[in-house]
Amino acid sequence: MDSSKKFIIVSISAAVLLIILVSCTLAYSGRDNTLMSDKSLNLEINGFNVELPLAEDGAVYDAVSLSSVTANSIKLKNDVGAVVKINEKSIGTGKTMELKLEQLAAGELIKIEVGNEKDKRVIYLRTLSSQLPEMVVTGESPYEGNYYATLSSGGAVLYELNATGDVVFYIAKSEEDANGESYWDFKKHVLEDGKIRYSYQRSYPSPSAAAFSDYTLGERVILDENYHEIETITLAESENASAGDLVDGHDFILINDDHYIVSAYQLKMVENIPANLSPDPMGSKVVSTLIQEVKAGEVVFEFATNDYPELYTLSTENNYANSSNKTPNYANLNSMTIDPVDNNLICSFGNLNTIMKINRETGAILWNLSGAGDQFGLTEDQKTSKQSDVELTEDGYLTIFDNATNSGQTRVLKLKLDEVNKKILEYKEYKVPGHTTVAGGSVQKVGDGLEVYTISWGTNTDGLAALTEVDFSSGKKIFEMTLPQGVFNYQVQKFK
Structure with missing residues (x-):
């Protein structure tokens, strides 16, 4: 090969190498610039x-x-x-x-x-989000179970605490990132087949929720045993609802993966309000409560409060002329539980001041406890007002978190009922002096054979503890958690 051809080949090779080197340099330069600034x-x-x-x-x-x-x-x-x-x-x-x-x-x-x-x-x-508020914890609970809570102010936050008050799981979005979302009613479920599930209410702004700005409308989020989202639940198609209508977030019962009970608030125009309550002659707007049980995708039970005209009379929010309150939430379901003895529902209606048992097959109201329609002979001092939680203990007692807005002294009630004869067999009340809760709150009995209760104080007005576990037989506080002033839990519930 003559020298001129060799020179051409070498020149071409050098040019190719130069192009490769320049390309690599540009690639690294572009990569570094992007990484340093915009990436x-x-x-x-x-x-x-x-x-x-x-x-x-x-x-x-x-x-x-x-x-x-x-x-x-x-x-x-x-x-x-x-x-x-x-x-x-x-x-x-x-x-x-x-x-x-x-x-x-x-x-x-x-x-x-x-x-x-x-x-x-x-x-x-x-590891611990800055969106979680500072929690001051004293004591340690010797009783099995963790605490599950949602914050009712600022952003969208739920969390789980262990017995020493350490956060072991959370979902927390800043107010900006939440974009109007809020979380409610975080809880653990042990299903009939033994599976573990968790759930919470994810409420968010939507056109269909515009008339319910004070309520917790949205979807129920189901998490698996590893806290991974696996399903969201809204209302199913029925005579009272369209598929996809939003559910309320005060309570939720998960029986199995394909079997659950939800509630919803619905804006309705009704004409069955008794005349003595001065309804609007053209029809009154009310917020009705719907309870819906769904199994394998089919609605198997529904209960709508507006189908029971007698409930209008019991309400403390009975402006049915729609003059000052355009859409009175006259019933306000805030808690429900299944009685294992007869499989019927026991529900708390805060604006009726009433705990009610409802037949899960027929929808019949089996009894009313407290309120204007009380059937158990409670004295006026014993009756609840704006109660926000009702539970059943393993030994058949009814526990109630009574906000007691009539007296101003929030209390815990423990009752044993004779449902056949409509009598109170046992009645106990417990108070923690100084604690007043205007909304939310819950109570659960823990420990066998003891008067130990886990109490969450909801929107309290005193800036004191957000959560207290107390032995009322000794008066000893076992565990207590305090949040910063102005920060509240909706409820805290303890689950094994």
Whole structure:
């Protein structure tokens, strides 16, 4: 080969090499510039999207949801042109890893490294979100079970505490990220077949909820035993509802994966209000309560309060002329439980001041306890007012969280009923001096053979404890948790 041809070949090779080198340089330059300035890491953590900007080295961010009782699922959703490590473990684009955390605590961070040959960023995730309020805990409960709670103010927050008051699971969105969402009624379910499920109400702004700004309309979210979302529940098609209508968030009963009981508030125009209550002659607008039981996708039972005209008379919110209150929520279901003796429903209607048993087959009202229609002979001092929770103990007692707005002294009631003869066999009341709850709150009896109760104080007016576990037989507070002034739980419930 002559020298001129060799020169041409060498020149071409050099040119090709130069193009490759320039391309690589530009690629690295583009990669580094993007990583240093505009790039974000997109993760899916326990089903929630989290975007983490990479502009600032050492930045610390919140996850939406983390757990210390189950492994956390983390998926890398985007390619940032670099190696990504989470707590020293590499993760590829589109891949999912599991991360076990020993505890969720202030100062405990998840380390995320993002880098290539010429650039590197280290950022962090808090294990305990800054959206959770500071909780001051005293004592430790010796009784089995964890506490499940939702905040009723600011953002969308639910959390689970163990017996020492440590957060072991949470979902927490800032007010900005929540975009109007709120969470209610977080609880654990042990199904008939032994499976573990969790649920909470996710309420959100929507056109169909516009008339119910004070209520918790939305969808019931079902989580599996690992706290992963598996289903959302709204109303099923029936004579009283359209498929997809929003449900209320005060209470929910999950019997099996395909069998549950929900409630809803419905705006209705009615003409069956007794004349002595001065209804609007053109028809009155009311907020009616609907209870709906669904099994295998079919509605098997419904109860609508507007089908029972006698309930209008019991209400404390009876402006049926629609003059001052355009849509009175005259019944206000806020709690329901199944009586295992006869499988019927026991429900608390806060605006009726009444606890009611309802036949789950016929819809018949079997009895009324307290309120203007009381059938058990309660004295005026014994009657409840705006009660917000009713439960059954394993030994057949009825426990009631009585907000007692008539007297101003919130209390816990424990009753034994003779349902056949409509008599009170036992009546006990417990008070914690100074505690007054204007809305929300709940009570559960814990411990065998003892007068120990877990009490959540809802929207209390004294700035005292948000949660108290107390032995009333000794007067001793076993466990107590306090939130910052102005921060409230809707309810706290304890489940084994």
